[in-house]
Amino acid sequence: MGALKGRDLLSLADLNADEVQELLDLAIQMKTGQIAPECRKVLGLLFYKASTRTRVSFSVAMYQLGGQVIDLNPNVTQVGRGEPLADTARVLDRYVDIMAIRTFDQADLEMFAQYAHIPVINALSDLEHPCQILADLLTIQECFGSLESLTVTYLGDGNNVAHSLMLGCALTGMHLNVATPSDFQPQAAVVAQARALAGDRSEVGLTDDPVAAVKGAHVIYTDVWASMGQEDSAESRIPLFQPYQVNAELMQYAAPGAIVLHCLPAHRGEEITDEVMEGPQSRIWDQAENRMHAQKALLYSLL
Incomplete structure (x- = not known):
């Protein structure tokens, strides 16, 4: 190093x-x-x-x-x-x-x-939030043995975590689906940067359809719907983001053996349910340790 x-x-x-x-x-x-x-x-x-x-x-x-x-x-x-x-x-x-x-x-x-x-x-x-994504990549590698060719789905706000996750997936050859409401997509410049880094090794896709994004994914990732500094808009965002909640119904579309990640802190019952967060597919506490x-x-x- x-x-x-x-x-x-x-x-x-x-x-x-x-x-x-x-x-x-x-x-x-x-x-x-x-x-x-x-x-x-x-x-x-x-x-x-x-x-x-x-x-x-x-x-x-x-x-x-x-x-x-x-x-x-x-x-x-x-x-x-x-x-x-x-x-x-x-x-x-x-x-x-x-x-x-x-x-x-x-x-x-x-x-x-x-x-x-x-x-x-x-x-x-x-x-x-690059340090968060290093821990996420470490957690995914521990679970699957390798990163190449896995599919990650990010659901929620196209925020700083989404930005670094796009870059991290592009660098490691993982496919990434980012599912957000149309007005909350990641910054276009970061999307272009990630796609340039990915080249022909992997894909960085954007959609407003959470079900389509989750289908066949190995990793389901979410974050709070309103980041620090956005507290004033938190309540108004809930109805817009509700379809992107990580819950048992949505998880049925993921690949067998899929894992769930959340960078924390979590607003339980909003972006993720208690059932999923505490369920067998959750690797959230390993992720935090990492x-x-x-x-x-x-x-x-x-x-």
């Missing part, structure tokens, strides 16, 4: 297909105890949005590597009082070894990476 040393991960497309696979293989080796590398460095967390899984999994991963974590809460640091991000980046670059940033605007990540020489990781922006293993491999490789 020497090729990743010192690099940023602002988008999943910052990786190529071989690098994604090497990260997944390294994560499995770490998870199973085949290797236990150490990395006595300092990770800085700068999170402008609430977080449970990302914050805790990054912290535990870094501690398990033998490193330390500093939580740079914007509410108690000068960045929260209006210090220019470029100034913050140049200072933190001299204090910590790597940064994970959760923010709204992708441009903030790009600016930080421009002014800091240390690796910068996108821990979620409104555009992408955030830590995938991010440990990522941290080690970038450092």
